[in-house]
Amino acid sequence: xxxxxxxxxxxxxxxxxxxxxxxxxxxxxxxxxxxxxxxxxxxxxxxxxxxxxxxxxxxxxxxxxxxxxxxxxxxxxxxxxxxxxxxxxxxxxxxxxxxxxxxxxxxxxxxxxxxxxxxxxxxxxxxxxxxxxxxxxxxxxxxxxxxxxxxxxxxxxxxxxxxxxxxxxxxxxxxxxxxxxxxxxxxxxxxxxxxxxxxxxxxxxxxxxxxxxxxxxxxxxxxxxxxxxxxxxxxxxxxxxxxxxxxxxxxxxxxxxxxxxxxxxxxxxxxxxxxxxxxxxxxxxxxxxxxxxxxxxxxxxxxxxxxxxxxxxxxxxxxxxxxxxxxxxxxxxxxxxxxxxxxxxxxxxxxxxxxxxxxxxxxxxxxxxxxxxxxxxxxxxxxxxxxxxxxxxxxxxxxxxxxxxxxxxxxxxxxxxxxxxxxxxxxxxxxxxxxxxxxxxxxxxxxxxxxxxxxxxxxxxxxxxxxxxxxxxxxxxxxxxxxxxxxxxxxxxxxxxxxxxxxxxxxxxxxxxxxxxxxxxxxxxxx
Amino acid sequence: xxxxxxxxxxxxxxxxxxxxxxxxxxxxxxxxxxxxxxxxxxxxxxxxxxxxxxxxxxxxxxxxxxxxxxxxxxxxxxxxxxxxxxxxxxxxxxxxxxxxxxxxxxxxxxxxxxxxxxxxxxxxxxxxxxxxxxxxxxxxxxxxxxxxxxxxxxxxxxxxxxxxxxxxxxxxxxxxxxxxxxxxxxxxxxxxxxxxxxxxxxxxxxxxxxxxxxxxxxxxxxxxxxxxxxxxxxxxxxxxxxxxxxxxxxxxxxxxxxxxxxxxxxxxxxxxxxxxxxxxxxxxxxxxxxxxxxxxxxxxxxxxxxxxxxxxxxxxxxxxxxx
Numbered sequence: 001x002x003x004x005x006x007x008x009x010x011x012x013x014x015x016x017x018x019x020x021x022x023x024x025x026x027x028x029x030x031x032x033x034x035x036x037x038x039x040x041x042x043x044x045x046x047x048x049x050x051x052x053x054x055x056x057x058x059x060x061x062x063x064x065x066x067x068x069x070x071x072x073x074x075x076x077x078x079x080x081x082x083x084x085x086x087x088x089x090x091x092x093x094x095x096x097x098x099x100x101x102x103x104x105x106x107x108x109x110x111x112x113x114x115x116x117x118x119x120x121x122x123x124x125x126x127x128x129x130x131x132x133x134x135x136x137x138x139x140x141x142x143x144x145x146x147x148x149x150x151x152x153x154x155x156x157x158x159x160x161x162x163x164x165x166x167x168x169x170x171x172x173x174x175x176x177x178x179x180x181x182x183x184x185x186x187x188x189x190x191x192x193x194x195x196x197x198x199x200x201x202x203x204x205x206x207x208x209x210x211x212x213x214x215x216x217x218x219x220x221x222x223x224x225x226x227x228x229x230x231x232x233x234x235x236x237x238x239x240x241x242x243x244x245x246x247x248x249x250x251x252x253x254x255x256x257x258x259x260x261x262x263x264x265x266x267x268x269x270x271x272x273x274x275x276x277x278x279x280x281x282x283x284x285x286x287x288x289x290x291x292x293x294x295x296x297x298x299x300x301x302x303x304x305x306x307x308x309x310x311x312x313x314x315x316x317x318x319x320x321x322x323x324x325x326x327x328x329x330x331x332x333x334x335x336x337x338x339x340x341x342x343x344x345x346x347x348x349x350x351x352x353x354x355x356x357x358x359x360x361x362x363x364x365x366x367x368x369x370x371x372x373x374x375x376x377x378x379x380x381x382x383x384x385x386x387x388x389x390x391x392x393x394x395x396x397x398x399x400x401x402x403x404x405x406x407x408x409x410x411x412x413x414x415x416x417x418x419x420x421x422x423x424x425x426x427x428x429x430x431x432x433x434x435x436x437x438x439x440x441x442x443x444x445x446x447x448x449x450x451x452x453x454x455x456x457x458x459x460x461x462x463x464x465x466x467x468x469x470x471x472x473x474x475x476x477x478x479x480x481x482x483x484x485x486x487x488x489x490x491x492x493x494x495x496x497x498x499x500x501x502x503x504x505x506x507x508x509x510x511x512x513x514x515x516x517x518x519x520x521x522x523x524x525x526x527x
Numbered sequence: 528x529x530x531x532x533x534x535x536x537x538x539x540x541x542x543x544x545x546x547x548x549x550x551x552x553x554x555x556x557x558x559x560x561x562x563x564x565x566x567x568x569x570x571x572x573x574x575x576x577x578x579x580x581x582x583x584x585x586x587x588x589x590x591x592x593x594x595x596x597x598x599x600x601x602x603x604x605x606x607x608x609x610x611x612x613x614x615x616x617x618x619x620x621x622x623x624x625x626x627x628x629x630x631x632x633x634x635x636x637x638x639x640x641x642x643x644x645x646x647x648x649x650x651x652x653x654x655x656x657x658x659x660x661x662x663x664x665x666x667x668x669x670x671x672x673x674x675x676x677x678x679x680x681x682x683x684x685x686x687x688x689x690x691x692x693x694x695x696x697x698x699x700x701x702x703x704x705x706x707x708x709x710x711x712x713x714x715x716x717x718x719x720x721x722x723x724x725x726x727x728x729x730x731x732x733x734x735x736x737x738x739x740x741x742x743x744x745x746x747x748x749x750x751x752x753x754x755x756x757x758x759x760x761x762x763x764x765x766x767x768x769x770x771x772x773x774x775x776x777x778x779x780x781x782x783x784x785x786x787x788x789x790x791x792x793x794x795x796x797x798x799x800x801x802x803x804x805x806x807x808x809x810x811x812x813x814x815x816x817x818x819x820x821x822x823x824x825x826x827x828x829x830x831x832x833x834x835x836x837x838x839x840x841x842x843x844x845x846x847x848x849x850x
Binding site: 315334336339345352353354356359363366367370371373374379421 | 718719720722723724726727730731733734735736737738739740741797798
């Protein structure tokens, strides 16, 4: 039974065929002999964990990566040397996860950006643009005015403008990558109505999302990828949540279990968070953190899990609620407050938030710790150099010189610099937001080991991650976040004992995340 | 063999660092060029050299502060007119209340404008380019208004001797002012927490914030320092010329920024040196002086000076994109 063969039978009128596609990055296979076809008049969902190969497929389809092997056939034309420009010509339209629109232009100008029609003497007829784009919106059944400035639209409306832009370029194949992660639930409804309408008009829609609730609502076909291979392609009715999760996660236990997790949890709470909300984005967070505990935080993209970190570290202004720290009520107004309280954050985006890229390793490491190095007025460079060297040695950062610019390091080593600079400050609460995303396995293991040893020393850790294996390996409890609230906190012990025997722990946790993230309501025991 | 190794190492080191040190090389080249070509016109005479020093010192003092401002990723266009305003307020206060009130009024002028610049930029979130551009006009307007566009002479000898006119150990006191401010500036910039925080804010304001730095506070202090140094510059102008006048310091902001950028300070923040800025100011002074001695008319001087600055910055910036 070759799962690839079944695929072709399920698709009626084929729009795209990708045959025997392989792609490697530096010896690591991102895609391994993948065969997949997308049909007209269908919504086809791609599912898989981070790094399963979904986005590689999309990037090959868009002409950003060229495959090492294999053929791409669109409407029976063999496409060679596909580029983003030629992909557009063949009717492939991409709806980006991060918006590609210009905020200061009008909706109509955005739709026709780089594609302006009827230039008389080189002038652009703005009224014509507005008329045309309003026509498109009318056909989409959506009420957006082409004259409006983009910055006045909500995120959901901007997403619809993206789709209108693709339609204006006569895209027949629409690729949506995590389109709902920034939308409210009413915006999602509008988007889905539109997608179903487009489907009935015969468009081919490829849909990538981590939210299985949506997948079940909207898609006709599901293809599951794991480790660069296609695991299965099935009609939606042939899947239920449990079988889908087990296809996505697989049965292999991954090699993180060798982390020698030892508990040193004290009975006293270091942090008690009550009804905490963000000033601009809302939310309602309630949880307690004990000394020496690792609290894992799980949730889907856009669930509000990173907001917890930003609120506790003073990045986002707090709206209401209160925080008790060692039993005392505290106020956090900015990051220098939280640093004084010995709270540290390893942020989501190390290049933008974690590091000053064109400064040296040493200056990055000393930055949160300048107080330790200051005697009277003088900065004691000797101490700071010693600490930088200590971070490099302890965390095994691969560099010749602490004065090298941070950009010369690999991603994993850069992340170690961010963790190392906070480790020097000896925080009592260390928050890590996707600290192991996009770094090599070796560095990942070392980082998890460090977190483990910190918790042994009685430090408290908040560990936010979308990689369930490491979340389970490192956490004592796991909180599940959705819609800006913690919906469930589960002990690791319960996680291990409540799961059914034929499931892996990851599969059970994924199930819990999905069922706690919306209206999807399936009973674990009976499915 | 060993000698060859050492030589090749020196050479590779030089290749790595020559762009950073171009200002020193350029300064020496320009100086040598004028020394040879203008030897007969007295370029190297003690008097002429001291004159260059006198003319440059005030720009150099403002350039020290501008180094901090630019390194922080901000800009201060108001320094020239703040210098003019401070010269007027100091002269007026000395005339009516004496030297001590005069000095404190002069410094308070800078302090108040610095606080205003800082509050407008960090609380109202107006970019410093606009804040200080507007403040440039406001400061000039105020100084024209309170002086009635007249010069106000200063007859207090102890003031003029201390601020700019006098000599110390046979050298103009202005040189000592430059030296002291330069040393303090260099120390703050290189060897204090504040200096590192300035570089961090200018290098990447987001990760500076994520490192627990109150970035607005840093910007605020930097703008205050810049205005304070501008008012000191105005007081030195007033002392040197025995008069306070609104035109003093007019257009200095451009020379000051040019001096800092020539010295290797990045317009985009995160990088710079205080000593480089002082050398940059001296270089502009040498060029001005040399062009005058060559007998160029003022319009020709302007053109030559502009071209030399563009050339110097272009050389120091070239090759950066290659990585």
